[in-house]
Amino acid sequence: MEKGSAMENLEHGHSQKEIRDRLAQAPSQNYLRDWIYGGIDGVVTTFAIVSGVVGGQLSSLVILILGFANLLADGFSMAASNYLGTKSEVDQFQRYKTIEEKHIAFIPEGEKNEIKQIFQNKGLHGQTLDQVVEEITANRALWIKTMLQEEYGLPATLRFPLKSALYTFSAFLLFGIIPLIPYVLVMSNSFIWSCFFTAITFFVIGSIKSHWSTKSWLYSGFETLIIGTVTASLSYGIGLFLHYFLT
Template sequence: MEVRLEHSHTKEAIRTRLAQDPGISYLRDWIYGGIDGVVTTFAVVASVVGADLSSRVVLVLGLANLVADGFAMAAGNYSGTQAERDDYNRLLAVERKHIAVVPDGEREEIRQIFGGKGFSGASLETIVDVITADESRWAKTMVTEEYGLAPTPKSPALAALCTFAAFALCGLVPLVTYLGAGGLVPCVVATAVVFFAIGAIKSRWSLTQWWRSGLGTLGIGMVAAALAFWVGFGLRTLFQLSAA
């Protein structure tokens, strides 16, 4: 049976691939924003329907949720990503200072780090010499190996933009289908399709089968949607009992 490989392993192909900057993935930001957009917007629709309120209320609350909650999520993601980037730069500055003040100690750290990876003897000393020959490479290696941080921090602006875009695009689906198709059933079906699609697409970056990943995301999303509906229904029942 022929085995399909993800990329070529010729010398030229390897040289070209390694010469490129490593790509930064914003998959988490898209998935995070998309799922939250569908859940919160459908929660608005389901809770309003459960409370037996008018379609006008769905429109107002739904649009308010898309703008306000979407912006809040984007802002939160921006701040969190910026904090990670600031931490990377802080530790990079710390390592550069240590290299300047105690180079022998930092060299020993490199030696022990790669010794722990199985290198020894002349091979280990060669690695230490190569890494410590360039101060920038030395400091970045220490930040990556000692603190476990990613060597290429994400852009806070792009992370926030991905989250907001996914939130708005996916969050529109429950709102548009409820108001356009005129009912909760089409809205539930469309929302379920989006949940399943997000999970299925996500499987491209995992070892999970697409249908299993889709069903997992669908299950999580529909549980959240059901909770929102029953909260609205329960409040309506409570108000009716109080008025009786």
């Protein structure tokens, strides 16, 4: 009974058709890192400004001005940095691909020996090893792909730099504006509401993140909440300290 229940909870099926259909699909680019990165940083930096301004006992108008200025400027800065970082990964991939294409063209036997050593280190020997080497090196595209992954440790798929930047920027804006909502709506006890909204946002982002990890949604939610709370508390404390130190 337990085995049957566990089988039902597997992530995908293992019939011949299911395996064939799944492997026939090209690996998709995963932009979760960009989304989480932008979302968490958006909430943290915006709420840090709110906390710092409140700790410094400045007005709500200052919170709105600094908050929205940060939202746009820092969001764009993060997106631009992520674009350049992702583009560097793509450029690196293309560079190594060009190198391998040249080596295969001019010194094929040397590259063939590299393939042999790679799979020898994986435990293949004798006729099986020779057959694997022949099959891989008979297909130029597969040969290059294998070298890129095995020799340089490069991923099978690459993210598009522009998409990475857009995911980061949109997540930064979407979640970063949440700590400012109580001040935009001129709610009473705005800072308390901002703390509440921010805490919920931290927890939600962490819970969503758990779908791509082995941690439970509850653990991941509280983990993100604690990290965000520590950051915000430091900002509030610095603002409070500077207020009493400078006035």
